[in-house]
Amino acid sequence: MKKVIQGIMVIGVGVGILGMSHVTASANSQYSGSRSKSVRLVWRKSMKQHAFTATTGARYSRHLGIRYSNNDVTPTVTWYTDAHEKLYKKYKGHNAIYYHVKSADGTLQGWIWRGYLKPVAATGATTSQTATVSEPQGKLGSKNEDQFKAALKQLFPGTISDASLNREANSAAYPVDAVDGDYVGANQTLIHLRNPKSDDQPFYFQAYKSLLNVAGYPATVRAKYAGWHIGIDIHNGWGDEGANRGDAYIYLEPAK
Structure with missing residues (x-):
């Protein structure tokens, strides 16, 4: 009889443990x-x-x-x-x-x-590095894509990097069935610089200044966006949902 009671106690403890495990799992999932x-x-x-x-x-x-x-x-x-x-x-x-x-x-x-x-903020003195970025001389590639973006921001002096606008620019640069592409919210300005070359040709940073001038954004106009928030992304793939390699998307929004 004593062994039977001990067996019941062991089963009871086992059920209790299983019950606690179930509660813990349910709390998380x-x-x-x-x-x-x-x-x-x-x-x-x-x-x-x-x-x-x-x-x-x-x-x-x-x-x-x-x-x-x-x-x-x-x-x-x-x-x-x-x-x-x-x-x-x-x-x-x-x-x-x-x-x-x-x-x-x-x-x-x-x-x-x-x-x-x-x-997640990049480690190191990101602000000072960005402030001293010079125009990249090489062609667009995964290794210098961030340099291209930083240099593009320098073409809009006094603007403030905005993570939310960067996400919008990313959605425009990498659209899905054209759903996200080129969406512009109230009070926002979107500048889409289209790569005039075919996707398989290298794209150099110097071309962006010319594209901005053609789009109606010479240096005098860009200077007026000082104090605005900015988000930038560049399509670095090989033709995806209407976006070409080298296409740049620049979102601007006045400070709130």
């Missing part, structure tokens, strides 16, 4: 069928890698069915993007863009609304 049914996929596509952190909101499966974790649980994790998707929220009547992210070691992943993501 929860499924909601109603949430999944409340959205409709508009498009989903790969994107360039960008580094972000997130301390608000949550991380979900690709159709929001499973909530993996709240972002305040992983405030120090650096997330790297590899895809994005647009979801139509049926009950709210508007769209939302989610980025698919992974941790550096690949152990964590999921979809986070881009409004919750904050760009």
Whole structure:
């Protein structure tokens, strides 16, 4: 009888442990069928890698069915993007863009609304380096793409780099089915500099000044944007959804 009682106690403890494990898992990962049914996929596509952190909101499966974790649980994790998707929220009547992210070691992943993501600042004296950037002499390539962007910003003296506008410029430079491309919000100015050459030819920075002049933005006009916020991206692929390699997208918005 004593052995039977001990056996019952062991089973009871085992059930208790399993119950605690289930509670812990549920706290971090929860499924909601109603949430999944409340959205409709508009498009989903790969994107360039960008580094972000997130301390608000949550991380979900690709159709929001499973909530993996709240972002305040992983405030120090650096997330790297590899895809994005647009979801139509049926009950709210508007769209939302989610980025698919992974941790550096690949152990964590999921979809986070881009409004919750904050760009990770580059290490080192970024401000002073940007202030002294000279016009790159080489052709556009992955190694000097950031130099091209920094030099383009210098053509708009006194402007303030804006992470939100950089994301909009990125969506325009890498559009998905032309949904994101060339969207311009209220009070915003978008300058789209089209590469006049074919995609397989090198694109040099010096051409941007000429393109700006042709577009009606000589130095005297660009100087008037001092104090405005700016976001820049350059398409560095090989012809994608209407964007050509070397196309530059410059978003400008007055300071609030």
